[in-house]
Amino acid sequence: MPLSAELEAPPAGRPERVAALAHAALIAELEAWPKPGLVSLVDSGSHADMDAGALKRSADAIRPFFADLVRAGEGRAGMAELRRIGLAAEAAMMAATGGVNAHRGAIFSLGLLAAAEGVVGGAGGSAEGRARAVGALWGGAIRGGPAPASSNGAAAVLRFGVGGAREEAAAGFPTLRRTGLPGLREGRRLRPDDPVAARVHCFFALMAAVDDTNLLHRGGRGGLAFATASAARFLAAGGVGAPDWRDEAARLHHAFVARRLSPGGSADLLAATLFLDALEAAPCAGSADPLL
Template identity: 45%
Template sequence: MVDITDKPAWLADRVSEALVAELDLTPKPGLIDRRGAGVHHDMDYATMQASIRALHPGFLAIAEAGALPGDAVSLRARLGLLGREAEAAMLLATGGMNTHRGAIWCLGLLTAAAAARPAGEWQAERLAADAARIAAIDDPGLDPARVSNGKQAITRYGAAGARQIAVEGFVPVIKHALPVLQRTRTATGCEQTARLDALAALMAVLDDTCVLHRAGPAGLAAMQTGARRVLAAGGTATPAGRAALADLDHTLTGYRASPGGAADLLAATVFIDRLAEHASATATGDNAHANAIA
């Protein structure tokens, strides 16, 4: 068990680790990874690295805000401000590229939720529920006229956007990606395989607004169908699963569609998994200490 003497700093470090884990995971269909830029022409691996470095202070500030006593409405307002500041730092570091806006949202909520609880209470469902309660509160500082690609996709296609996913308790993460991640890890002992399968689990169920914006419903359906084929073939530990993953990469390249929403939620999955692991170790350590005293 790791002793956390500075919880906000520890959480900010775990966020950075989760973002790096998502970036480094290779091969990811349509996404930037160690092979190259995927379908992107305006950003690459180095751009993503610069963004992750620039975001660390923002996540530290978010964790510090979450750790302070106060009411949920005030916290939501503070998180909105800090999120916009983090986004500004990201845009400055990347030359105006939106590399991690979705990650700022979902990981910011989860970081604040974790900061407000003792480490022994970092169970996945509990963190997701706490984050959902924060997400349900309107941000008083948000410009209602602000337009984003995701918002346009939500309006045009009626998709569940990032806020709805958060308010509903991150179902794609809690019910799909996280169980697959943990099950595949146990079965194979390979973290890369487990994370690739978790990404496929997300892509199989997520109405990814990044894909919808670029490729419409046809592209989204192709992504979901291709991801289901990966899982049905036994996942990326099998030759058939790897072949299905390569087919999915080819499909998304043809659509010029990058599943950025799934990538953001994969980072959230890795983050929640790490915190839940720490909570379990904390509980085990506490039980062992109690037994020793008895």
């Protein structure tokens, strides 16, 4: 079931409706469990500085800026204006969380997708087409722009020579197109009556494939290898189609916490995948039609 079917009262106005889907994607990522090492409604995972309440406050604080980014896309704004809105969203996030970086990566990825939705609207077509639009519209500007703000992920990109979120967006989100969306659809096939299970399956598919800079920061190459191998074994055993999938995912969660590993990059990509899937499913995106 896409997120668009879960909104009880779709807001008026296309930018606000798109922002509601972005917000719903962030909350759906938070509530999906077990996701090894990450904050959820169950516990704080490998994070001593944040909990579910902080992530909810952050998601609420940044929601209006997704609507601003849609409007910027509608006005064919350049990358400088998109960055300005993104930085304002980061400031709102920091104010809501007391200085904790809860959603910087999500602001970047979902923000660009929201801006692209403002450009393409209902003509965006498939979820994959919407992802490619970001690269087509702003790929050069993303690669040629100023260096990203200092962060653990940015430091890992430099230290380990991986692409990171910036290159992913500039290339039109190939990981979402080739791994995230197929993983979500496979999860739905395996567990058609359990949307949370489908999201967990998507998360494991992403973690098995991504050079997650959060994992590299916390655990180096060894931590990344442990995470990707664990995810690959989970999928090879049937993923959420296995009878004991939830117990195995919970076991991995505790193993990640013991190693202080947190695949935050994969979590951001899960939220972006859910956002794209919802945009594809929602008739709201390019017209005045309601979401439901």
